Amino acid sequence: MRARKIGVLTGGGDCPGLNAVIRAIVRKGVQEYGYEFVGFRDGWRGPLENDSVRLDIPAVRGILPRGGTILGSSRTNPLQVENGIRRVKENLADEEVEALIVIGGEDTLGVAARLADDYGINVVGVPKTIDNDLSATDYTFGFNTAVGIATEAIDRLHTTAESHMRVLVVEVMGRHAGWIALHSGLAGGANVILIPEQRFDIEQVCAWVTSRFTSSYAPIVVVAEGAMPRDGDLVLKDESLDSFGHVRLSGVGEWLAKQIEKRTGKEARTTVLGHVQRGGTPSAFDRWLATRFGLHAIEAVRDGDFGKMVALQGTDIVRVPIADATARLKTVDPALYEEVGVFFG
Structure with a gap:
């Protein structure tokens, strides 16, 4: 029986902790579930142009403390490319990719939500942004380092x-x-x-x-x-x-x-x-959070729980609809800003 093949991509701005997510996904996916992995290069450009690389355990050794992403990233938007969605679907099918783990921020995950909800592609999201502005998760990795x-x-x-x-x-x-x-x-x-x-x-x-x-x-x-x-x-x-x-x-x-x-x-x-x-080495907290996100993302794939994003709520990693997580930004409460105003001047 052929092993399931899972795709992984990192989109948007680079961020400390991306490699920790990739490492956790591959380590658990290979060791516990026997999956095969393909990494798409440079965010959505990878599946759009079918530019990929094999991911296995040797490929992710030593990347935990490294900043950036071994897969590369970009701000490519397939929704703005002629026949972009059709090309993505065809290339995923050609690679025999059954599910795609998308690691990104508001824009990258916004595309993932459209692909899941409107085009039936099996997608699991992982939140990434140093701005910490994604709703539904208390923190995103990269923020602590920044x-x-x-x-x-x-x-x-x-x-x-x-x-x-x-x-x-x-x-x-x-x-x-x-x-x-x-x-x-x-x-x-x-x-x-x-x-x-x-x-x-x-x-x-x-x-x-x-x-x-x-x-x-x-x-x-x-x-x-x-x-x-x-x-x-x-x-x-x-x-x-x-x-x-x-x-x-x-x-x-x-x-x-x-x-x-x-x-x-x-x-x-x-x-x-x-x-x-x-840029540079992620903090201990970001390595910890990114690793947990990766472990739970591959569990969501195993469970067939697609269209979901993993999120930190309290100390628990939960799953929320990607569309809900990108529907609005998480911004600073005016009361919190007022609280620190005593130090101004």
Whole structure:
């Protein structure tokens, strides 16, 4: 009897912990269920163009602590490609793939939900995003690592800010959700934290900055890339779009530093952490969470529980419909943001 063949892909931005998921899926799938695995390269481009590689236990040895993904990733959207869905279905059939495990964020899993609900493809989802903005799961792997990297950067910038008595603006990732900014800003002792969920008043920001200088300490301002001024729109370097229609963010930190310098007369500089936040070795927590997600994803395949995503709720890994998990973003509660406001200024 032929062993069942399972496909695996990683889509969207790379993220610490992706390799841990792949390793767990393959190890358990081969050892306990006798499955065969094929990895599709570069996200949805792999099944779209039938570009794949065999995955077995030797192929996943030693990848647990590695950042990035051995399968590669991309923001390819088969829903926007002519005959894209037909090509994906035909290529999965040609490879004799009976089920597909999709590891990704809102966009990648959104495609997975369409394939499962509208086209009958056997899909299991694994949530991945450093922004931690997927609903239905308490945490996504990669977030803990990103917060740790941002916090360390803020810690280091305090000494430079105080040595030169200048304002340092730290721009972190966060398109629609300010979880990284909030967690790293609070942990790093920032004096101002700006998030996409709460439009900011530039005059209030400058007042907090000025207040900080009266204490003989220099201020650190942490701003999420998607944060917006009360009387303006997104600050962008350019308006180019990716294949999912998203503008490429970055620029609010530099804009904010110039505004602060202009309005307060204090020297201000910007540090954009950018891709540093999602590169490199995953934290112990992210390795643990990613591994558990992988183990439970292959169990969902074994059970034939398709159209579901594995999720962390409390300390338990549960299954939820992929469509429900991507229906809305998990954003910062205004009450939580207000809670940390005591440290501003």
